[in-house]
Amino acid sequence: MARPRKDVKFQHRGSGSKARRPSASMSEISENASEPGSPTSQSRNGSLTTSQNDPPSAPPQSEYEKKKANFITRTIWTFIMIGGFFWAMFAGHIYIIIVVTAVQIISFKEVIAIANVPSRARSLRFTKSLNWYFLGTFMYFLYGESIIYYFKHVLLVDRILLPLATHHRFISFMLYIIGFVFFVGSLQKGHYRFQFTQFAWTHMALFLIVGQAHFVINNIFEGMIWFFLPVAMVITNDIWAYLCGITFGRTPLIKISPKKTWEGFLGAWFFTIVFAIGLTSVMIRYNYFICPVNDLGANIWTGLECRPNPVFVPRNYTLPVPLPAWTHLPSTFSIAPVQFHVFVLATFASLIAPFGGFFASGLKRTFKIKDFGDSIPGHGGMTDRMDCQFIMGSIAFMYYSSFIAIHQASVGSIIEAAITGLTPEEQMEVVKGLSRHLINQDVISPKVLEYLTGELKMR
Incomplete structure (x- = not known):
């Protein structure tokens, strides 16, 4: 039987306490060891010694400070x-x-x-x-x-x-x-x-x-x-x-x-x-x-x-x-x-x-x-x-x-109706009709209608 080491001390909560799971205890030890100002650290030989170089840990924030x-x-x-x-x-x-x-x-x-x-x-x-x-x-x-x-x-x-x-x-x-x-x-x-x-x-x-x-x-x-x-x-x-x-x-x-x-x-x-x-x-x-x-x-x-x-x-x-x-x-x-x-x-x-x-x-x-x-x-x-x-x-x-909302005809709805419901020839008739109307209102030049008519004849 190996002799127990004298430099290892175990703290017991009581005779009836159960052993902690290794995974949980290792995670807790590693978390404590990684925190700055941790009071204990595990040395390579397994002993727990007090850290001398770590600065003292900051006091926890009060509830008022957290809310603030x-x-x-x-x-x-x-x-x-x-x-x-x-x-x-x-x-x-x-x-x-x-x-x-x-x-x-x-x-x-x-x-x-x-x-x-x-x-x-x-x-x-x-x-x-x-x-x-x-x-x-x-x-x-x-x-x-x-x-x-x-x-x-x-x-x-x-x-x-x-x-x-x-x-x-x-x-x-x-x-x-x-x-x-x-x-x-x-x-x-x-x-x-x-x-x-x-x-x-x-x-x-x-x-x-x-x-x-x-x-x-x-x-x-x-x-x-x-x-x-x-x-x-x-x-x-x-x-x-x-x-x-x-x-x-x-x-x-x-x-x-x-x-x-x-x-x-x-x-x-x-x-x-x-x-x-x-x-x-x-x-x-x-x-x-x-x-x-x-x-x-x-x-x-x-x-x-x-x-x-x-x-x-x-x-x-x-x-x-x-x-x-x-x-x-x-x-x-x-x-x-x-x-x-x-x-x-x-x-x-x-x-x-x-x-x-x-x-x-x-x-x-x-x-x-x-x-x-x-x-x-x-x-x-x-x-x-x-x-x-x-x-x-x-x-x-x-x-x-x-x-x-005011539901009325819009430019987009008229264009959609013309594209989806009329043939290309009918669409050209719509363009020519609008051109005549705009010419009569002195909005565009008559040359626009002449150009459109000439293009249609060429086709």
Whole structure:
């Protein structure tokens, strides 16, 4: 029997303590040894000796210091996000579209990451690749739909882009079918239930994040006011819900979010309406905010030119019942019709959009996580900040399309009808007819019609 070494000392917690697993103890020892200022280090002969050269370890941060550091980080990144947002909005529509695209990609990544951990543990191949493939396919379809709708007058006259525009939906469908076939081919025995759950989870994320972000993009194309106003209303509602809740909130609103109160909920509704009406009265004075996008190179300095939607033009309204004379208030007043629509949108932002946040809270409670990620220092994940914005963007687009948008013939729709419904000879007759009309209006020279007629004779 070997003699025990005298320089090794073992500390026992008690006679009934169990031996620790070697793997756990080795990891703990290695972690302690690698930390600066560690009180012990393991020598080569196995003895534990006190380090003489290491500096004394820093005292752990108190709870107050941690909260203070988090508050400073959160404040700094809040100003960074606000500054970046306003810079992108004033720099031009293309920049704010890039911001929205980045937000939806990061949010998709965070939501998918919740369910990707078990797939890595099961060593399933292609799960992550398929998620990104479906994201790319979905974005190609939705962004293509928007670009074709708003810029068909550019795409349909280009020889290279014309086939992509006219067959866009079929191309998108075939891209999805390729991903579907690849998913079925990647199914592994013993993991069917889990893989189909992942497939459904991916499609839920695509619908709730990418699908709703598509409506936000359309809001930008319809006019910056339809993008910025819903965003500002949601932020304002969130702030006032917090202030009203901590001031006089008493009655819990919903169990899934116990800090929300009815008092904060209704108080935020009132202040959001007041804020939205004031902000709208300022924004409708500038064409940059109310004009649909017809030039992606425009910015706040160059501006946009358009015929304003009638909802932005003030009208005179008379009360059905005259006010008493002692009130000294007029019975007739002038107001832009958009203010009535803003009242409805502010109501949606206050009473409906918060349920996007409640949905996200329920999702986090399901997976027992505090935040969706750490994409924004001090704030958590991108999804934690955008949960209400996505649903509000969808509501704003649906409301605008149903009650505000003016559906009339556009250059792009006429060109599309001519290209897809007329033969080349009929298209030339349309060109000649328009040329005659423009000649009679002294817009173009008669030589244009002579040139077109000569070209036709040569053919």
